[in-house]
Amino acid sequence: xxxxxxxxxxxxxxxxxxxDRVLNDRPGVREVTRVKVEESISALGFVRDVNAANLAKSxxxxxxxxxxxxxxxxxxxxxxxxxxxxxxxxxxxxxxxIVDVRAFDAKSLAAILDGLAEERxxxxxxxxxESPVVAAAIDRLAEQGIACVTLVxxxxxxxxxxxxxxxxxxxxxxxxxxxxxxxxxxxxxxxxLAGSMLVRDHRERLEGFSAVLNTEFxxxxxxxxxxxxxxxxxxxxxxxxxxxxxxxxxxxxxxxxGNRGLVRAISARSEGEHISVIVxxxxxxxxxxxxxxxxDAVLNQDPGHEIRSxxxxxxxxxxxxxxxxxxxxxxxxxxxxxxxx
Amino acid sequence: xxxxxxxxxxxxxxxxxxxDRVLNDRPGVREVTRVKVEESISALGFVRDVNAANLAKSxxxxxxxxxxxxxxxxxxxxxxxxxxxxxxxxxxxxxxxIVDVRAFDAKSLAAILDGLAEERxxxxxxxxxESPVVAAAIDRLAEQGIACVTLVxxxxxxxxxxxxxxxxxxxxxxxxxxxxxxxxxxxxxxxxLAGSMLVRDHRERLEGFSAVLNTEFxxxxxxxxxxxxxxxxxxxxxxxxxxxxxxxxxxxxxxxxGNRGLVRAISARSEGEHISVIVxxxxxxxxxxxxxxxxDAVLNQDPGHEIRSxxxxxxxxxxxxxxxxxxxxxxxxxxxxxxxx
DNA sequence: CTGAAAGCGCTTACAG
DNA sequence: CTGAAAGCGCTTACAG
Numbered sequence: 001x002x003x004x005x006x007x008x009x010x011x012x013x014x015x016x017x018x019x020d021r022v023l024n025d026r027p028g029v030r031e032v033t034r035v036k037v038e039e040s041i042s043a044l045g046f047v048r049d050v051n052a053a054n055l056a057k058s059x060x061x062x063x064x065x066x067x068x069x070x071x072x073x074x075x076x077x078x079x080x081x082x083x084x085x086x087x088x089x090x091x092x093x094x095x096x097x098i099v100d101v102r103a104f105d106a107k108s109l110a111a112i113l114d115g116l117a118e119e120r121x122x123x124x125x126x127x128x129x130e131s132p133v134v135a136a137a138i139d140r141l142a143e144q145g146i147a148c149v150t151l152v153x154x155x156x157x158x159x160x161x162x163x164x165x166x167x168x169x170x171x172x173x174x175x176x177x178x179x180x181x182x183x184x185x186x187x188x189x190x191x192x193l194a195g196s197m198l199v200r201d202h203r204e205r206l207e208g209f210s211a212v213l214n215t216e217f218x219x220x221x222x223x224x225x226x227x228x229x230x231x232x233x234x235x236x237x238x239x240x241x242x243x244x245x246x247x248x249x250x251x252x253x254x255x256x257x258g259n260r261g262l263v264r265a266i267s268a269r270s271e272g273e274h275i276s277v278i279v280x281x282x283x284x285x286x287x288x289x290x291x292x293x294x295x296d297a298v299l300n301q302d303p304g305h306e307i308r309s310x311x312x313x314x315x316x317x318x319x320x321x322x323x324x325x326x327x328x329x330x331x332x333x334x335x336x337x338x339x340x341x
Numbered sequence: 342x343x344x345x346x347x348x349x350x351x352x353x354x355x356x357x358x359x360x361d362r363v364l365n366d367r368p369g370v371r372e373v374t375r376v377k378v379e380e381s382i383s384a385l386g387f388v389r390d391v392n393a394a395n396l397a398k399s400x401x402x403x404x405x406x407x408x409x410x411x412x413x414x415x416x417x418x419x420x421x422x423x424x425x426x427x428x429x430x431x432x433x434x435x436x437x438x439i440v441d442v443r444a445f446d447a448k449s450l451a452a453i454l455d456g457l458a459e460e461r462x463x464x465x466x467x468x469x470x471e472s473p474v475v476a477a478a479i480d481r482l483a484e485q486g487i488a489c490v491t492l493v494x495x496x497x498x499x500x501x502x503x504x505x506x507x508x509x510x511x512x513x514x515x516x517x518x519x520x521x522x523x524x525x526x527x528x529x530x531x532x533x534l535a536g537s538m539l540v541r542d543h544r545e546r547l548e549g550f551s552a553v554l555n556t557e558f559x560x561x562x563x564x565x566x567x568x569x570x571x572x573x574x575x576x577x578x579x580x581x582x583x584x585x586x587x588x589x590x591x592x593x594x595x596x597x598x599g600n601r602g603l604v605r606a607i608s609a610r611s612e613g614e615h616i617s618v619i620v621x622x623x624x625x626x627x628x629x630x631x632x633x634x635x636x637d638a639v640l641n642q643d644p645g646h647e648i649r650s651x652x653x654x655x656x657x658x659x660x661x662x663x664x665x666x667x668x669x670x671x672x673x674x675x676x677x678x679x680x681x682x
Numbered sequence: 683c684t685g686a687a688a689g690c691g692c693t694t695a696c697a698g
Numbered sequence: 699c700t701g702a703a704a705g706c707g708c709t710t711a712c713a714g
């Protein structure tokens with residue numbers, strides 16, 4: 001039988017309360033007593049039942065997820081997953097509140113974070129915006145012992161305890177590697193559609209992409225970056241005019257959003273050979289384009305995994321428990337037409 | 342405040358025991374009483390605290406994982422993950438026993454399954470072997486209410502409650518799709534190295550591979566399958582002689598194990614242009630070959646995810662709870678040199 | 683068919 | 699600094 005606190009108490013000749021004090025590192029125990037109890041703990045191989053402890057404490061967790069608004073398909077999916085998770089969490093004494101913030105609005109985000117100092121949730125997950133005011137707000141929460149996890153977009157240099165998202169440098173490198181292989185031995189140009197070079201994710205993807213393409217596939221040259229602001233209409237215009245202007249475009253990497261416009265622009269082409277296209281995030285648009293052959297590959301991050309992971313990590317941090325690192329690593333999914341889920 | 346059984350009892354004017362009977366669908370409650378309690382439950386929006394219930398029941402889970410022996414890198418990784426999971430499980434009142442069985446030995450596997458009828462674990466996970474005796478043994482356990490989950494290799498037609506593994510047809514299709522794109526427009530042969538055509542996984546991968554290659558990439562023709570029995574030495578010999586015999590081999594798909602031999606055979610070639618190579622499972626060998634450029638892509642299933650998923654599913658089934666389907670879907674990972682974990 | 687009481691493994695005031 | 703008792707939200711004999 002697994003030993004319980006009663007067994008420890010009996011073995012050490014102390015009361016339950018004292019065992020509990022030692023177990024939880026609470027003050028007010030004489031050194032000799034503490035040692036005695038600790039010896040019993042290791043002698044009997046005691047491991048605390050966390051669920052029972054949480055029940056006794058009436059422990060419940062309260063987390064806040066701060067998600068950007070906007071009609072971006074990916075962010076919508078992230079929000080839907082967050083709402084499902086919130087629903088399931090109720091059964092495990094965990095309450096999850098979803099807070100909206102305007103996308104890329106560092107000031108508002110920081111203000112929301114500061115506002116949480118009063119509510120004192122057990123943890124916060126946020127899609128970070130790269131800004132010193134946000135980092136400072138995260139650090140203030142950290143001071144108070146409120147753990148912050150960055151979601152999708154990281155904020156290095158802040159005191160966030162974990163990042164639940166993909167490695168964007170690796171994503172860019174992977175895109176280049178795939179595109180280079182798809183275009184094996186051909187000579188020509190590659191267009192890149194980004195959202196904005198002000199966003200770290202996009203900069204990192206571009207950096208990884210450029211590095212691999214330039215060193216490993218020197219026959220392919222990257223055209224000036226198209227900044228589509230993640231807007232379908234603008235993306236369509238930019239891609240269309242690029243396709244018109246440069247007749248030797250062999251490949252296209254879309255590292256941001258707005259892929260509806262990109263698909264329209266490519267589909268509108270009446271002539272020319274197949275262009276190899278790699279985009280990010282599996283949405284209805286990209287799924288259909290993958291099936292129809294307009295897009296060759298989709299790099300994806302699983303919003304469900306990101307949300308579940310963020311919550312698991314926050315829960316673990318709240319109780320100072322270990323996480324299973326491999327389980328929390330967010331994969332870069334590569335989808336072809338043939339392995340769509 | 343979240344309502345508890347006490348609140349339900351008070352609201353319905355009955356005792357805790359009766360609430361419990363209704364909650365757990367136990368007999369011996371008059372219909373009127375049952376209705377009264379159920380009304381209170383929905384009126385107060387009661388949801389049962391599963392952890393508290395498990396504590397009260399002194400509920401503990403006992404699962405058996407049946408894993409094939411052999412020095413296959415993938416199976417070793419699976420076993421290592423199982424042992425880690427067993428370690429972690431102790432903290433959650435779950436005991437996991439790992440049982441060895443000779444690989445591909447249907448009779449022994451069935452005997453082990455039958456032997457479990459006495460032990461009566463709460464659930465069993467096994468790497469299935471395609472055989473009627475195994476299916477029958479799984480069904481006998483199912484009759485007794487012992488849930489079986491197939492791991493890595495499925496057994497259709499049996500009463501297993503879940504399959505924790507990849508879609509092997511999709512894996513084969515993906516391999517063909519990648520290889521076809523890597524070899525864009527070229528005309529030549531593709532070699533396929535399998536373990537054995539007697540194993541369902543391998544047959545399915547080949548089926549998916551052939552289907553896509555034949556329909557979408559007609560310039561590539563598949564050479565007669567090399568059966569390497571998952572043994573490095575034999576694989577090396579077969580690949581070497583195939584490379585010697587067929588001078589127009591452009592690509593190679595290894596859908597089984599024994600990749601150490603394959604890498605040696607390819608590395609030994611002194612002449613000829615780059616051959617595009619796609620293999621299964623990320624191991625030390627394939628990781629290094631990916632880095633050095635001998636291999637172009639690795640299709641992988643995450644053994645850690647498979648083990649954790651099997652255990653989560655068994656736990657859920659043991660208590661008749663829902664699983665989060667998306668979380669339990671085992672992805673087909675595609676690794677290039679650029680997105681290695 | 684129904685209920686009062688004890689218990690699962692821990693924690694928390696409170697008293698000393 | 700230490701302990702006895704009650705309690706977290708459920709379930710389980712046992713009695714009626």
